[in-house]
Amino acid sequence: MKTILALAAALLMFHASFGLTTAQAAKPKPENRKKVRAKKIQHVVCFKFKEEATKAQIMEVEQAFAALKDKIKEIDRLEWGTNNSPEGLNKGFTHCFIVTFPNEKAREVYLPHPEHKAFVKILKPILDDVFVIDFAK
Numbered sequence: 001m002k003t004i005l006a007l008a009a010a011l012l013m014f015h016a017s018f019g020l021t022t023a024q025a026a027k028p029k030p031e032n033r034k035k036v037r038a039k040k041i042q043h044v045v046c047f048k049f050k051e052e053a054t055k056a057q058i059m060e061v062e063q064a065f066a067a068l069k070d071k072i073k074e075i076d077r078l079e080w081g082t083n084n085s086p087e088g089l090n091k092g093f094t095h096c097f098i099v100t101f102p103n104e105k106a107r108e109v110y111l112p113h114p115e116h117k118a119f120v121k122i123l124k125p126i127l128d129d130v131f132v133i134d135f136a137k
Contacts, residue, residue, distance in 0.1 A: 053126035074106035
């Protein structure tokens with residue numbers, strides 16, 4: 001009996017020397033927990049205008065799209081520019097707009113937003129083609 005008690009005491013001391021208890025071993029350490037962060041959404045929109053579109057009409061589209069930043073609070077950032085690639089692979093697309101949203105929910109608010117729909121009405125008469133790619137960052 002003394003041998004069993006001595007062995008049990010030795011095992012307890014051995015286990016305690018590692019500083020572990022059953023409860024501690026099961027819990028992840030706070031520094032190992034990853035914070036889940038909502039990913040920003042990059043909404044990339046490229047336009048190809050009809051050949052008959054005038055410079056004034058295209059400028060109106062540029063200004064109307066850029067103005068969405070001040071009209072739709074869900075937009076974090078809006079950048080845009082015209083193609084200047086020397087590769088010649090733009091397939092007639094001349095304008096690129098990148099709209100940054102803080103999360104997917106903000107994009108969901110933006111797409112049917114009345115100000116976005118009003119912009120589309122300005123765009124449609126001179127739009128030949130459009131492509132949109134979104135990605136999370």
